[in-house]
Amino acid sequence: MQNDLLLKALNHEIVPRPPIWLMRQAGRYLPEYQKIRSQVSFLDLCNNPELAVEVSLQPYNRFNTDAVIVFSDILLPAQKMGLELEFTDDGPRINNLISNESDIKKLTIPLANEDTYPTLTAINLLKKEIGEKVPIIGFSGAPWTLFCYMTEGYSSSNFNKAKKFLHSNPQASHQLLNKITNALFLYLTMQVNSGAHVLQIFDTWAGILSLEDYKTFALPYLKHLISDLMPLKVPIILYTNNSHHLLPKISMLKVAALSLDWRCDLQEVRDNFGTTIGLQGNLDPTILLTDETIVREKTKNMIQSVKNWQTGYICNLGHGVLPSTPVENVHAMVDTAFEFANEPVFV
């Protein structure tokens, strides 16, 4: 592979500069993305492999990112399991919520193939088109994060309905989490079979749980999923948003790297939980709403804050690129990481 910086960093090999890619690097802030979206709905875009490939490559073509993540959405497996999913201007919406055990029983665990998941075809096409140049990242949501949407129906700042379900029906919750985990295992396995070099699992809503509830309802399913995926020998990155209070647990998971948000100090995580822990992150995405000078300074500070960024560190945001982000600021962030190649290396 021409540019295997990401794979090297995930393998803790020494790199001349930190690899960089950005969560939601293909998205609404890019005019070329908007152009395609003006012709096709979000869901149709996810389910059209050729268009998904085109959109996935847009940030690579523009910025030369060190990875291409397949364009898709974490909620597609919920749809394939039997829920009615739509994307409105306000975000995703599931119309037939899970509200009891009988709803859970009705959910299917779909076979993961190209008919069910056009994303697999997209990964396959990406692999052919770009797989020799740069790693392709496949992904899914974490079981708990999918649980949130399936029981709440849409993005919420607190997911009160989801947590009410969890606390009122712990047994049914375990059944649902188990079913989601099985579906995700099949889906992620097929992503690797289709050509993904790396998997990222997004636990966007883990941070709303107490550590105790995380240990009961999120962690066991993550462990299960990660351990079942281990034989595929593909590095796994676990993204956990708002994760500071969960660090003692997530740092024990057998993943190649933890993708963290800006509430965590990267070096402190290494100091407290192991100096060789793989890390990804963690610039506050609102920094990218400012200007190039500020973006450059904050990106440089972030990279330098990791004492040994030469091993096991991947430059990224702490959450996805925001839709109102100026393109030149993304450029400034990516270029700042690139320029570390010219810095003297002390290892």
Added chain:
Amino acid sequence: MQNDLLLKALNHEIVPRPPIWLMRQAGRYLPEYQKIRSQVSFLDLCNNPELAVEVSLQPYNRFNTDAVIVFSDILLPAQKMGLELEFTDDGPRINNLISNESDIKKLTIPLANEDTYPTLTAINLLKKEIGEKVPIIGFSGAPWTLFCYMTEGYSSSNFNKAKKFLHSNPQASHQLLNKITNALFLYLTMQVNSGAHVLQIFDTWAGILSLEDYKTFALPYLKHLISDLMPLKVPIILYTNNSHHLLPKISMLKVAALSLDWRCDLQEVRDNFGTTIGLQGNLDPTILLTDETIVREKTKNMIQSVKNWQTGYICNLGHGVLPSTPVENVHAMVDTAFEFANEPVFV
């Protein structure tokens, strides 16, 4: 005072059971509150001392809570400083946002008197009516939390606009924070003069900041405010939502107690940051959406998790009571705290 349990706990005296009150204990989940709100708007209710007193007393009359918090809203000072505030079904909305230095210059620091702040009259009336029986809590938002609303305009899960302003205009941000702090100092001082026995400062949005940004933009103003209020000799409780990553800093503040959310383990906070630290909290408010058995069990576990709950501990939620909370669950929580009086005490 007939029931001074709260004051004793804040003063680290030994109590036979933890005092209990709940954030947003007067609110939409109470039918008697709904009855009044059906006749008067939220803002009119805040600004009508007689009605505000009636609503403030509702949870005391129903549950016998160990404190009465005056009914008001953290955004009133923003209005008095010159912003157009309204409360819609979606929550508060400020129509003329702060977006540059000239907007900040236009803000006034209002004199805090009963004409400007009817809440002061409400506190005065509460003091006469109930002040011999139970402590009255006055409150305000923290400077950073008011900054969030003044620059964003409404509740947002990420306050992207507020953070963009902060990162793009650090100097103007300091000017605004300074002005807010001065206004809050006058307001809180007058709350004490009007009869408040305790002050609570709500930093609802501190948790969206990195520790570094918190140290720069939130902490100095809190320190300033707390130190200026010190001569009043009134205990201050600081509520910080989503505060786990901020604990090393907030635990150093000279307040009587920290009010924390459910992401923090109360005993761990004492173990890590001082065994005599005053604590308030921290049940996840979604627990109150379940049933009485679960509420009782979780409340009991929470209290027992604090090894030395007999000193410096106040039972509360980790955030406000949710509107859809069944009244009987609040009863179950309060009664569970009361029943600790019958437990054998080992100090």
